[in-house]
Amino acid sequence: MNVEDxxxxxxxxxxxxxxxxxxxRYVFPDHWSFMLGEIALYAFIVLIxxxxxxxxxxxxxxxxxxxxxxxxxxxxxxxxxxYRSTVHLSLDVPGGLLLRQTHxxxxxxxxxxxxxxxxxxxxxxxxxxxRELNYLVGVTMLMLAVLEGFAGYSxxxxxxxxxxxxxxxxxxxxxxxxxxxxxVLIWDGEYPGGSDFWDRLFTLHILIxxxxxxxxxxxxxxxxxxxxxxxxxxxxxxxxxxxxxxxxPAYALRSTGLLFLVVGVLFLLGGxxxxxxxxxxxxxxxxxxxxxxxxxxxxxxxxxxxxxxxPLEIHFGSYTVxxxxxxxxxxxPLVAFGILYVFPLIDRRFFSRKGKSHNLLDRPRDNPRxxxxxxxxxxxxxxxxxAGAVDRVFFRLxxxxxxxxxxxxxxxLVGPFIVYAIARRIFEDLRRRDPHPLRGxxxxxxxxxxxxxxxxxxxxxxRATTTVAEHPEETVAE
Amino acid sequence: MSDPKRGGFRDWLxxxxxxxxxxxxxxxxxxxxxVPLRPGEPPPTVERELPATAGSERLTLAxxxxxxxxxxxxxxxYVAFPDTQLLGLCLGLAFVFAAVACIVAGKxxxxxxxxxxxxxxxxxxxxxxxxAEMVRRGGDGISRRKMLLGAAGAAGGTVGVAATFPLASLGxxxxxxxxxxxxxxxxxxxxxxxxxxxxxxxKEEEFRTGFPEGASQxxxxxxxxxVRLPLDEIEVPPDRKAKMPEGIIxxxxxxxxxxxAISMYRYPTFSDTQPAPAxxxxxxxxxxxxxxxxxxxxxxxxxxxxxxxxxLNDARELVADGDFFGNVGPSWSGVRQEGGKT
Numbered sequence: 042m043n044v045e046d047x048x049x050x051x052x053x054x055x056x057x058x059x060x061x062x063x064x065x066r067y068v069f070p071d072h073w074s075f076m077l078g079e080i081a082l083y084a085f086i087v088l089i090x091x092x093x094x095x096x097x098x099x100x101x102x103x104x105x106x107x108x109x110x111x112x113x114x115x116x117x118x119x120x121x122x123x124y125r126s127t128v129h130l131s132l133d134v135p136g137g138l139l140l141r142q143t144h145x146x147x148x149x150x151x152x153x154x155x156x157x158x159x160x161x162x163x164x165x166x167x168x169x170x171x172r173e174l175n176y177l178v179g180v181t182m183l184m185l186a187v188l189e190g191f192a193g194y195s196x197x198x199x200x201x202x203x204x205x206x207x208x209x210x211x212x213x214x215x216x217x218x219x220x221x222x223x224x225v226l227i228w229d230g231e232y233p234g235g236s237d238f239w240d241r242l243f244t245l246h247i248l249i250x251x252x253x254x255x256x257x258x259x260x261x262x263x264x265x266x267x268x269x270x271x272x273x274x275x276x277x278x279x280x281x282x283x284x285x286x287x288x289x290p291a292y293a294l295r296s297t298g299l300l301f302l303v304v305g306v307l308f309l310l311g312g313x314x315x316x317x318x319x320x321x322x323x324x325x326x327x328x329x330x331x332x333x334x335x336x337x338x339x340x341x342x343x344x345x346x347x348x349x350x351x352p353l354e355i356h357f358g359s360y361t362v363x364x365x366x367x368x369x370x371x372x373x374p375l376v377a378f379g380i381l382y383v384f385p386l387i388d389r390r391f392f393s394r395k396g397k398s399h400n401l402l403d404r405p406r407d408n409p410r411x412x413x414x415x416x417x418x419x420x421x422x423x424x425x426x427x428a429g430a431v432d433r434v435f436f437r438l439x440x441x442x443x444x445x446x447x448x449x450x451x452x453x454l455v456g457p458f459i460v461y462a463i464a465r466r467i468f469e470d471l472r473r474r475d476p477h478p479l480r481g482x483x484x485x486x487x488x489x490x491x492x493x494x495x496x497x498x499x500x501x502x503x504r505a506t507t508t509v510a511e512h513p514e515e516t517v518a519e
Numbered sequence: 520m521s522d523p524k525r526g527g528f529r530d531w532l533x534x535x536x537x538x539x540x541x542x543x544x545x546x547x548x549x550x551x552x553x554v555p556l557r558p559g560e561p562p563p564t565v566e567r568e569l570p571a572t573a574g575s576e577r578l579t580l581a582x583x584x585x586x587x588x589x590x591x592x593x594x595x596x597y598v599a600f601p602d603t604q605l606l607g608l609c610l611g612l613a614f615v616f617a618a619v620a621c622i623v624a625g626k627x628x629x630x631x632x633x634x635x636x637x638x639x640x641x642x643x644x645x646x647x648x649x650x651a652e653m654v655r656r657g658g659d660g661i662s663r664r665k666m667l668l669g670a671a672g673a674a675g676g677t678v679g680v681a682a683t684f685p686l687a688s689l690g691x692x693x694x695x696x697x698x699x700x701x702x703x704x705x706x707x708x709x710x711x712x713x714x715x716x717x718x719x720x721x722k723e724e725e726f727r728t729g730f731p732e733g734a735s736q737x738x739x740x741x742x743x744x745x746v747r748l749p750l751d752e753i754e755v756p757p758d759r760k761a762k763m764p765e766g767i768i769x770x771x772x773x774x775x776x777x778x779x780a781i782s783m784y785r786y787p788t789f790s791d792t793q794p795a796p797a798x799x800x801x802x803x804x805x806x807x808x809x810x811x812x813x814x815x816x817x818x819x820x821x822x823x824x825x826x827x828x829x830x831l832n833d834a835r836e837l838v839a840d841g842d843f844f845g846n847v848g849p850s851w852s853g854v855r856q857e858g859g860k861t
Binding site for chain 1: 565597601603604605606607608610611612613614615616617618619620621622624625626628629630631632633634635636637638639640641696697699711728730736737738739741742772773776777778779780781782783800801802803804815817818819820821822848849850851852853854855856
């Protein structure tokens with residue numbers, strides 16, 4: 042095969058060989074958990090591709106129109122152009138439903154993989170110096186991805202999206218002092234808003250947010266390449282050097298394989314598993330709502346927060362300063378993301394040594410208090426997530442709804458503390474069970490004698506006892 | 520409910536996933552060994568093996584062949600029979616087989632290498648001092664630096680605050696928008712098709728949705744939910760009760776919590792043990808007591824459901840007797856609690 046000619050062609054025009062040489066030998070450490078971020082990246086590519094197709098058909102307009110498409114149950118019904126165009130692209134454009142459902146599945150998986158990626162980063166301490174800035178970029182992307190997902194499923198103007206939007210409108214109204222002006226400004230008037238609102242939502246969804254996310258992805262990757270990946274410690278894998286598979290040829294092929302796998306699975310989901318059949322929900326009207334409505338999974342924690350909240354408001358005389366939706370819909374996510382943003386600071390203050398650079402990862406058990414804190418934090422978000430679906434439990438098991446809500450209200454307050462205690466104990470037990478990769482084994486093996494006593498078999502019993510003298514500061518004292 | 524066997528399998532699956540997650544992280548036993556890297560040279564290869572066999576080549580070829588088949592199938596079905604399931608299956612499988620080909624090639628065909636790379640150590644104290652000095656020298660020859668900086672901060676802050684004032688000036692207009700409803704005295708109550716609703720259309724144990732005649736049905740101030748109770752069960756002051764002809768109460772249909780339409784009417788089938796009639800919002804389950812003028816009895820809502828005063832005309836049609844008592848729609852920051860508008 043003639044490889045020299047294309048290489049010469051590129052090099053003589055762009056002088057790219059030194060960069061290419063570096064890129065092709067760029068080292069990726071091998072571990073399955075390092076793939077989670079890649080899945081998010083590839084889901085984003087699918088979102089862009091399918092989204093372009095959808096944008097060719099969708100019309101962001103609240104103009105009144107009458108349905109004359111092929112779906113009989115909606116025949117002759119009045120609706121907005123936004124809803125009509127979405128039903129049209131779903132049911133009357135060949136392949137349209139496949140791409141719309143693939144787009145929706147990709148959004149769900151995009152956000153899920155970002156979340157799992159972030160949890161991996163938190164548990165292993167990959168956010169520590171020198172990678173704090175990249176971590177902050179990642180948290181920002183998670184936040185924007187949730188917003189982007191919400192904007193996306195609001196666009197069809199079906200019953201579910203309308204119910205989601207009116208809740209968002211109420212949360213905006215509830216922001217102290219500036220809320221009403223802000224909401225009317227965004228919605229171009231009182232809900233359901235003027236026609237400018239649909240242009241704004243559409244521009245936000247297909248231009249502004251994707252552009253910002255794409256820019257942040259670029260920044261994220263550039264920072265990783267500058268600092269290199271973290272890695273789990275091991276033979277030849279130290280704080281000063283990393284070991285892994287080079288980009289060319291093995292890693293490029295594997296990663297392309299992962300790309301195709303993500304695309305393939307998303308198309309299979311989009312083709313075979315129905316998601317959000319908007320023609321069944323019908324068009325939104327302010328006077329319509331439905332029972333058992335659930336948002337996409339990544340907003341479940343917010344609907345749960347809104348539902349769990351007791352009717353607490355801040356009043357001044359007979360005026361309401363802070364209406365109730367503020368707590369569950371605005372304060373809760375702000376605090377949650379606030380904790381994520383300052384987590385590197387929390388870690389430096391409570392769980393890690395200060396000011397030290399870390400290229401080697403912790404296993405979750407290596408730092409039981411940090412890991413337990415993360416589990417407790419996640420449970421604090423997960424409890425409302427479950428609470429957001431208790432009406433389904435009510436219908437299935439007929440456990441009274443009010444009793445369930447009271448249970449979750451109390452659980453939200455005490456649950457994370459219980460979870461912290463249990464998780465810390467589990468991580469500490471796990472840590473005792475096997476040798477630390479750097480600190481080695483520090484347990485004792487005992488054997489029960491026939492008379493009921495115990496005898497010590499020695500400190501090692503064949504287990505490795507080596508410690509790495511080079512990095513004693515890595516061992517976090519408990 | 521799932522049968523216990525299936526539940527057992529699920530538990531087992533969950534447990535094995537948890538165990539795997541906890542175990543997968545390697546706990547190597549050998550001491551870290553630093554291999555010196557030569558500066559400017561490509562990173563050294565410490566392991567290299569050539570895994571290609573006839574078997575792995577055949578597997579890759581087969582996967583690529585199936586990819587071609589899947590993609591071709593997609594094109595055929597697109598033209599001949601564009602069924603969502605078939606299209607998704609073909610395209611999805613094409614990509615999955617392409618993935619198999621790539622992953623097999625990446626793991627079993629091309630050379631498997633382990634390469635070392637040095638981590639960069641960032642942070643050069645000398646350079647940091649240099650840059651800090653460069654920044655500082657930008658202020659050479661200026662004597663009152665702190666004062667000037669403070670003044671600049673004050674100027675910037677003032678401009679920033681000033682820039683937000685146009686937002687605040689929207690204030691009164693915003694409130695007007697939020698207070699407005701299309702209801703006024705004398706307006707008939709109609710259904711979604713525009714047909715006037717009479718007192719006989721509203722029956723106990725059921726609810727009807729009403730709209731102001733000749734006005735938009737698309738605004739939050741427009742829809743009302745009509746219910747009927749025996750007059751002696753209604754516990755509101757007499758002047759309010761006078762606006763509930765024959766016990767027909769017209770509530771705003773929009774929840775005061777987050778603005779969803781209230782579409783559930785919890786009516787006791789056995790009133791001795793079951794809770795009192797209540798309107799429930801399906802979004803966050805705010806529950807409003809129908810007998811006590813829409814008071815909140817459960818859920819997150821912070822205000823009672825506003826009531827539209829009603830009367831009957833000679834044709835027994837329902838007619839509005841004024842605008843709502845209280846503000847319609849989700850609470851906004853600054854909304855008046857009870858009793859009339861701001």
